[in-house]
Amino acid sequence: MAGWGDTLPQSVEIVEVGPRDGFQILPDWIETSDKVRIINSLIGAGIRRMEVTSFVHPRAVPQMRDAMEVVQGIDRDRCACFAMVPNLKGAERAIEAGIGMLNLIVSASESHNQSNVRMSIEESLAGFGPVLAVAREAGVPVRASMSTVFGCPFEGHVPVARVLEIGRRLLDMGCVELNLCDTTGMANPRQVAHLACKARKALGAQCIVMHFHNTRGIGAANLLAALQAGINRFEASFGGLGGCPFAPGAAGNVATEDMVHMLSEMEIYTGVDLPALLDAVRQAEKTLNMVFPGQVIKAGRSCDLHVRPTT
Template sequence: MDNRRVFITDVTGRDGFQMEKHWIKTEDKIRIINRIINSGVKRIEATSFVSPKAIPQLRDAKEVIELIKRDNVEVVTLIPNIKGAELAMEADVDEVNVVVSISETHNKKNINKTVDQSVKDIAEINKFVVSNNKRVNVSLATTFGCPFEGIYEVRKVSEIIKKLMSMGLKRFTLADTTGMANPTQVSDFVIHLKTVFPDVQFSLHLHNTRGMGLVNLYSGYNAGIRHFDASLGGIGGCPFAPGATGNVCLEDVVHMLHYMNIPLDPDIDELIKAAKQMETLLGYKLPGQVMRAGISTATFES
């Protein structure tokens, strides 16, 4: 396999839709997710088995999982606890994604638990999911800094990874939850963590809060990351962090990497069509750039 190849996890169905205040019909969610799948994206974080009281927008998780196209696609769901894990196993997802913050303050606001409590919960979840022959990925929220606690040293991230690896976990997402990272920091963190933990599969989950999403992604790529999250149109964000805006935009990421001759699967033209369809559905202007400007090789009559 080409070691330059990039693998994208689309998070529109979960991180994207969870921030939408107005109810999106289940059939519309399925239509958008299936268009993303049809573009060539092979890994989808489709929804979350979270309490409907916490995030009402995702109360149709079971129906979404049942009705999206699943041929040759890995389906991931975010889960908050063992109950969510049980529902995910019933839905026969390929992987569950659990979240723990590097920041005590953010973890308390996001999950209402201390970091140590969350780590213990993840141990229980991992044991249960592995017994069902499925995988667990751990997203490390606020990896690059927290709006409540500021920027911290990479060793703070390492300490939590060590605890989780002792439980057998080897898949981690470094999440810039509120877009605080800069390219030098991303590169430094990634190089350090890949050196200390050579057997771990790391991915990057970046937000474009301060306009550095794409450059941070490319910095991570140059430091050795090949797995990235993105959402169609750049929608999404963390509902428990002030000022948090959307994820790096799926079609913008694919466009950039494609024209840099970096191998990846999704078709940019299909993603632009899907983003425009979603903009019409949501009824407001999305942050994505390529969906508006067109691909960089397009020509127009003078």
């Protein structure tokens, strides 16, 4: 009989989202030079895909008002960088900046979509058409992130059928990747495994990414459930920064360094240099004058041994 480990992938792609998902909810302005330095240090640690900013109106998310300068200041030669865009104008600015991929966002629940972007799901999907058209003309691929796929803080349960239907429409419109997000940390491992299996069958394993929060302390368990269900691409945020400013109680993405450590201990290849990543995260803590919620930067790696007490 095959063991549970026989279903695990040999390698996993880590998609870093801290510079967008993490920075956007911090109240104090982060200097552009500090953002660029943090992003480049993550790239130096082996991160090869990253959401680096969002091209939104400065009044909506003031922290992102330097999106153009950030994109043009980072080391894009070693990392496939992408940015969130809410509309056609944002897409045009992102393409002008030289970004390599666009990220669209829609919720699987009507109330969360209204709270987040003040549109219905249908209105959001209709607005994506012009974005995809201008991106196609520029030769820039587009991915989509779907929020609240495991539950909505306003509505509760979100039907799997709705997630799959929206996902199919996004792919049919031309999106090359679909990111399924546990926006407020409502997912559980059984639910993750169920949706992962359904999504792989209905939408194709090659296009699925998953994004977990550790709001209720089960982010790692959800990651394991997704791994066992055949998912091998995951978003994470350095230090565990992030959350949704429009979702009450949401806080804390799964920390990139915690994810890399767990996968490394399980002998799953990520291509990320964990000691270098930890150095980058600790330096970011100092730069931002924060204590991050991630665990491995506090406890150290499992292989970091201690001197035995003599008394």
